[in-house]
Amino acid sequence: MIVKKFTSEDGCSVDLGFRVSIEEKGFYTENFHSAAWVFRGDDGNPEDSPRCLSKKPRPVAVRERTVKLLKGTGDYPWGFRIQYSKPIVVTEVDANSAAEEAGLQVGDVVLAVNGTEVTGVEHAEAVHLARKGPDLLTLVVGSDISRCPNTPRPACRGYLHKRTHSGFLKGWRKRWFVLKNDGCLQYYRHKKDEGKCSPLEVIKLEGAEVGIDSSLGKPFVFNCVPQSGNRTFCLCATSNQEFKRWLEAMDRAAHPVHQSHVWEDVTLHNSSLPPLAIKSPECLGLLHQLDGSSDVWTQHYCILKDGCLYFYASIRSSQASGGLYLQGYRVNEQTLSVKQSVIELKPPSEEFKTFYFCAENETENQRWITALRMSIQKWLPLHQAIQDFMNRPLEETRM
Template sequence: METSGDLVAMEIIKPPEGFGDEKELLYKKKKKKSIRAKSEERYGYKMDASTQSSISLHASLHDLSGYEDDDTGIYLEGYNQGVWVYISQEEEVNCWNRHEPLGRMDSGDSTEGEREFAKKFIALTHRMVHRRASGECYRRLGGCQLEINKRISLHRTPTTEYGFRIHGSRPVVVSAVELASPAELAGLEVGDVIMSINGLQVLDSSHSDVVRIASGAESLELELARTKNVVMETEDLEEQHQDDELNQQIVLRGELGKFNGMDLNSDEGRGARGVWVERHFTLTRTTLSYSKTPTSPPLKIISLWKPSPLSLTLNANSILTLSRGHTPLLLLTASSPVTLETWMETMATLISNCEDKWVENSGRLVSLVGAEKIGNPDCSGWVWKLGRRVKSWGRRFCVLKDAVVYFFNSQQGEAAFGASHLHGYRVQTVSILGGKRHAFELLPPEMTMRHYYLAVDTENERKRWLAALEYSIDRWINLASNNIQKF
């Protein structure tokens, strides 16, 4: 509902004496320091003059939380813009437990497109590990509970490596550990936050500084804050029904034969006819994916009905063809005709139903009374939110879960008044905005979509929210972007 001019005049509290001088001072400071949101500098976003003056004006006014918020209802534009697939609870657990080679991926019998997809997927899961471990680190810092709970010693020879990979900065987090390496044998785990190296404190060090310190040493004494145990406690797969709500309930899984038609544009594919290889396939309510083994990263994920439904054709030679439009995507076979027919019939049923439970579930969560009813959130707490039409800060209780932020006027006793799907959004800090020193912004993938400005009361809280938002958004893969559907 639009906020009328009369309502604004009625609710705004009279400015304190000398307010005009303060307004002028704010203007001069902004002009002198050229303070702008980072999105303006890097991505071309630019606040118009009326927005800037409105933000400065209300920086000195009282909290206007009593206004009806202009984000009432469910905003789905981010979700509707793409073909989104959620990284399931099972796959997240796999990436925390997986030991992987740290060198170049073995091409083996994979196609160029499969190797590229797996590479992007692994990079994404490394980011997820870093963001989630960082969020846990900031949570402990906020409660004065961050402490060293693991110490290990690593040694290497001139011809060997330590066997682990790190990700991110401030903090630096272990994102991969190689099987049977010195790191794995010493007990290093994915998700370990590196607190110190050889007696040097590195919690606030950059990625490059940590690499420089570690690369020149033949042995490492590491002090760590372990986060994996805390993360795993919230990932009890036997009790999880979340994957069903996120369209990721496993309907069918097993081994199928896949025809690898080589990419004729690549050197390896010129003149090649292709080969049949065995792959592990997983069918959910909305996707079909396959990998080399049940626990290895997926080589491809295919939407069953976006952007258009798959077509299924079974020929007399027991070869199942999956096509989208006039483009064949997969040729499949199985150990028996009965098995292949089961896969075909199950996929055909799912395609005909086209049931997207995700939208239904997010709508259900909005109707729940009480923020605490949204279980296992990625982050929650009081946040200042800048109105989009009335440029005033309102204090809201926010709950973040699976790339959706739910807005509440109070922590208990009320249902959410709105929810915004942040699929495809980017997150970054703002130096100072409307008098808020710990502000950040949510940048949409398209200029025409909603742009959010939020703020919290401390720098540690801002870091916690940034890590949680990036983790929550990263759990969704857009199959429609970056030619990710190319075979």
């Protein structure tokens, strides 16, 4: 099983583990982890390919969500930058801004502004829609499937009173609390210390228990009990509105919604179907796969669909027995001693596995080679998409 991890601000390793189910079904997905990929579908036009928003593959390629940004003050009241047209991409999010608190992220593609779809409009028109609208800016944004799939957790900032039982001053101390998008709660002595000093403490909220405390006879009090450790943080908000805001934000951080990549969702769904139930396959038929360790050829009934090769024991199988993610693979025709002509699927890096297949005859081999190459071309490396964006005429706006 392949697992991705990252280190949070408190130095703890957090397991994202979003590959379990599809790999347990026998799918080789390792190369898909090595780079970010954009699905461009059947549209091979270089002008359109980096979109991640092609009309056909949109449900496959994009995880959509709605973010609402309350307008602040200053020249850039929402605190983010957008660039390009068709699509419009978020390229900068200011710290401590409405955009950051709403969970807007660099790389998000803007799909709609205040209820109007903007995937096909010019940059200036989308800016006009945002600026003429209400102070509460509503955006529908999409994240491509290469991005971290977890539901964004809201940032939250403000003063809370923290109850203490240690030191010379027992009682309540006013502290500046910051709930980050990674689910870590940290606090400082003063608001001005954020970004200048290390936090006094960092609390990982995932798995924590957050609830109202009415035992003290004091309004707006709530407790936070982290999953690790036996310490209870007793906090008090400054108003009922702040009390509700913090409770909601901390509860969402404590119980994040973990989602699989969209691509994993699609392939997992397809793998549960009989081979002939997969809609619009690009190629299907018998293939023999070489087991490199034993030089034995194993026969599969195979279905090729959108850069994934599904393996079945037979055409009558109820579901796939395994499969191969083809992103980045090169398709070559090779000659081996056992078979006269074979199909070589070579990965972009030697750290990944090379696969060898052979069809029933030379004509079938050529049919599969053509189909495999076309299927792999449906995927574009994200770095190439970014480079294509960078080569476009610059359109940018600070919001």
